[in-house]
Amino acid sequence: MKENIKKTYMLIYILTFIVVSSFSFVIPNTNKSWIGNPLYRYLWKNVYVDHRFLKCNYYDSTTLYDGKPLPIERCAHKTKNIEIDGTIINADKYVKYLDHSATEYERHQKNQGYIIIEKFNKENKFVAKIYHHTFYNSKGARKTTLISMWLAFVFSLPLIWISRNISISIASLITKGWKKI
Numbered sequence: 001m002k003e004n005i006k007k008t009y010m011l012i013y014i015l016t017f018i019v020v021s022s023f024s025f026v027i028p029n030t031n032k033s034w035i036g037n038p039l040y041r042y043l044w045k046n047v048y049v050d051h052r053f054l055k056c057n058y059y060d061s062t063t064l065y066d067g068k069p070l071p072i073e074r075c076a077h078k079t080k081n082i083e084i085d086g087t088i089i090n091a092d093k094y095v096k097y098l099d100h101s102a103t104e105y106e107r108h109q110k111n112q113g114y115i116i117i118e119k120f121n122k123e124n125k126f127v128a129k130i131y132h133h134t135f136y137n138s139k140g141a142r143k144t145t146l147i148s149m150w151l152a153f154v155f156s157l158p159l160i161w162i163s164r165n166i167s168i169s170i171a172s173l174i175t176k177g178w179k180k181i
Contacts, residue, residue, distance in 0.1 A: 030145050050136075056129045059072045
Protein backbone atom coordinates (compact mmCIF):
# COMPACT_ATOMS: atom_id res chain seq x y z
CA MET A 1 0.00 0.00 0.00
CA LYS A 2 2.76 2.45 0.90
CA GLU A 3 4.51 1.72 -2.39
CA ASN A 4 1.34 2.62 -4.33
CA ILE A 5 1.02 5.93 -2.44
CA LYS A 6 4.64 6.81 -3.27
CA LYS A 7 4.04 6.04 -6.94
CA THR A 8 0.89 8.17 -6.89
CA TYR A 9 2.78 11.10 -5.35
CA MET A 10 5.49 10.77 -7.99
CA LEU A 11 2.92 10.63 -10.79
CA ILE A 12 1.13 13.74 -9.50
CA TYR A 13 4.48 15.53 -9.14
CA ILE A 14 5.59 14.60 -12.66
CA LEU A 15 2.27 15.53 -14.29
CA THR A 16 2.07 18.83 -12.42
CA PHE A 17 5.54 19.92 -13.45
CA ILE A 18 5.11 18.79 -17.04
CA VAL A 19 2.00 21.00 -17.25
CA VAL A 20 3.87 23.91 -15.63
CA SER A 21 6.81 23.39 -17.98
CA SER A 22 4.50 23.24 -20.99
CA PHE A 23 2.81 26.54 -20.16
CA SER A 24 6.17 28.11 -19.28
CA PHE A 25 7.80 27.24 -22.59
CA VAL A 26 5.49 26.07 -25.41
CA ILE A 27 1.75 26.57 -24.75
CA PRO A 28 -0.22 28.32 -26.39
CA ASN A 29 2.81 28.90 -28.65
CA THR A 30 6.44 29.68 -28.00
CA ASN A 31 6.04 33.45 -28.48
CA LYS A 32 3.09 33.70 -26.09
CA SER A 33 4.13 31.26 -23.36
CA TRP A 34 4.95 32.55 -19.87
CA ILE A 35 8.69 32.73 -20.50
CA GLY A 36 8.60 32.94 -24.30
CA ASN A 37 6.67 36.22 -24.42
CA PRO A 38 9.23 38.25 -22.41
CA LEU A 39 12.08 36.60 -24.30
CA TYR A 40 10.48 37.40 -27.67
CA ARG A 41 9.89 41.03 -26.68
CA TYR A 42 13.48 41.40 -25.47
CA LEU A 43 14.92 39.87 -28.65
CA TRP A 44 12.61 41.91 -30.87
CA LYS A 45 13.44 45.23 -29.23
CA ASN A 46 17.13 44.76 -28.38
CA VAL A 47 18.77 42.05 -30.48
CA TYR A 48 16.94 41.87 -33.80
CA VAL A 49 16.86 45.59 -34.46
CA ASP A 50 18.64 47.56 -37.16
CA HIS A 51 19.11 51.34 -37.13
CA ARG A 52 19.29 53.28 -40.39
CA PHE A 53 19.06 56.82 -41.63
CA LEU A 54 16.41 57.79 -44.16
CA LYS A 55 17.25 60.70 -46.41
CA CYS A 56 14.11 62.25 -47.75
CA ASN A 57 13.78 64.87 -50.47
CA TYR A 58 10.82 67.16 -50.98
CA TYR A 59 9.22 67.69 -54.37
CA ASP A 60 6.52 70.18 -55.31
CA SER A 61 3.20 68.52 -56.03
CA THR A 62 0.48 69.61 -58.38
CA THR A 63 -1.88 70.02 -55.43
CA LEU A 64 -2.14 73.61 -54.31
CA TYR A 65 -2.67 74.81 -50.75
CA ASP A 66 -3.26 78.55 -50.30
CA GLY A 67 -1.96 79.06 -53.84
CA LYS A 68 1.32 77.23 -53.17
CA PRO A 69 2.23 73.67 -54.21
CA LEU A 70 2.29 71.17 -51.37
CA PRO A 71 5.68 69.52 -50.90
CA ILE A 72 5.74 65.71 -51.26
CA GLU A 73 8.28 63.83 -49.22
CA ARG A 74 10.05 60.89 -50.89
CA CYS A 75 12.41 58.82 -48.81
CA ALA A 76 14.75 56.72 -50.88
CA HIS A 77 18.00 56.09 -49.07
CA LYS A 78 18.25 53.74 -46.11
CA THR A 79 21.87 53.88 -45.07
CA LYS A 80 23.86 52.77 -42.04
CA ASN A 81 26.22 55.76 -42.32
CA ILE A 82 25.38 59.20 -43.57
CA GLU A 83 27.78 61.98 -44.50
CA ILE A 84 26.89 65.59 -43.76
CA ASP A 85 29.42 68.38 -44.37
CA GLY A 86 32.32 65.89 -44.32
CA THR A 87 31.22 64.26 -41.04
CA ILE A 88 30.22 60.59 -41.19
CA ILE A 89 27.52 59.63 -38.68
CA ASN A 90 26.86 55.96 -37.87
CA ALA A 91 23.22 55.08 -37.10
CA ASP A 92 24.06 52.61 -34.30
CA LYS A 93 26.31 55.10 -32.52
CA TYR A 94 23.74 57.82 -33.06
CA VAL A 95 21.10 55.78 -31.21
CA LYS A 96 23.53 54.59 -28.54
CA TYR A 97 24.27 58.12 -27.44
CA LEU A 98 20.64 59.25 -27.45
CA ASP A 99 19.74 58.72 -23.84
CA HIS A 100 16.02 59.40 -23.57
CA SER A 101 16.23 59.99 -19.82
CA ALA A 102 18.77 62.79 -20.34
CA THR A 103 17.84 66.41 -20.76
CA GLU A 104 17.98 68.07 -24.17
CA TYR A 105 21.23 69.83 -23.23
CA GLU A 106 22.89 66.56 -22.09
CA ARG A 107 21.82 64.85 -25.32
CA HIS A 108 23.41 67.59 -27.39
CA GLN A 109 26.64 67.37 -25.40
CA LYS A 110 26.92 63.58 -25.80
CA ASN A 111 25.98 63.33 -29.45
CA GLN A 112 27.56 65.58 -32.06
CA GLY A 113 25.69 63.63 -34.76
CA TYR A 114 22.40 64.79 -33.28
CA ILE A 115 23.48 68.42 -33.55
CA ILE A 116 24.69 67.99 -37.13
CA ILE A 117 21.46 66.30 -38.26
CA GLU A 118 19.27 68.88 -36.51
CA LYS A 119 21.27 71.67 -38.18
CA PHE A 120 20.94 69.98 -41.59
CA ASN A 121 17.18 69.56 -41.15
CA LYS A 122 16.73 73.24 -40.17
CA GLU A 123 18.88 74.53 -43.02
CA ASN A 124 17.18 72.35 -45.64
CA LYS A 125 13.57 72.79 -44.57
CA PHE A 126 11.22 71.68 -47.39
CA VAL A 127 14.22 70.59 -49.49
CA ALA A 128 15.55 67.51 -47.69
CA LYS A 129 15.33 65.90 -44.28
CA ILE A 130 17.17 63.12 -42.47
CA TYR A 131 15.30 60.78 -40.16
CA HIS A 132 16.52 58.05 -37.90
CA HIS A 133 14.53 54.87 -38.55
CA THR A 134 14.48 51.61 -36.63
CA PHE A 135 13.81 48.35 -38.47
CA TYR A 136 12.64 45.40 -36.35
CA ASN A 137 13.26 41.82 -37.48
CA SER A 138 10.32 40.01 -35.91
CA LYS A 139 10.96 36.89 -38.01
CA GLY A 140 14.42 36.43 -36.49
CA ALA A 141 13.10 37.02 -32.97
CA ARG A 142 10.28 34.48 -33.51
CA LYS A 143 12.66 31.85 -34.83
CA THR A 144 15.14 32.28 -31.98
CA THR A 145 12.32 32.18 -29.41
CA LEU A 146 10.87 29.05 -31.03
CA ILE A 147 14.16 27.17 -30.88
CA SER A 148 15.02 28.40 -27.37
CA MET A 149 11.64 27.52 -25.86
CA TRP A 150 11.52 24.02 -27.36
CA LEU A 151 15.07 23.33 -26.16
CA ALA A 152 14.19 24.56 -22.67
CA PHE A 153 11.06 22.39 -22.62
CA VAL A 154 12.96 19.28 -23.77
CA PHE A 155 15.70 19.87 -21.17
CA SER A 156 13.12 20.41 -18.43
CA LEU A 157 11.61 16.93 -18.89
CA PRO A 158 14.69 14.97 -17.71
CA LEU A 159 15.07 17.42 -14.81
CA ILE A 160 11.49 16.72 -13.76
CA TRP A 161 12.10 12.98 -14.00
CA ILE A 162 15.35 13.16 -11.99
CA SER A 163 13.74 15.25 -9.25
CA ARG A 164 10.65 13.01 -8.90
CA ASN A 165 11.83 11.66 -5.50
CA ILE A 166 11.35 15.14 -4.06
CA SER A 167 7.61 14.50 -4.35
CA ILE A 168 7.80 11.98 -1.50
CA SER A 169 9.49 14.56 0.76
CA ILE A 170 6.89 17.19 -0.13
CA ALA A 171 4.02 14.76 0.49
CA SER A 172 5.42 13.69 3.89
CA LEU A 173 5.73 17.34 4.96
CA ILE A 174 2.14 18.00 3.92
CA THR A 175 0.94 14.86 5.73
CA LYS A 176 2.77 15.80 8.95
CA GLY A 177 1.37 19.31 8.80
CA TRP A 178 -2.12 17.99 8.18
CA LYS A 179 -1.92 15.67 11.22
CA LYS A 180 -0.90 18.58 13.48
CA ILE A 181 -3.98 20.55 12.48
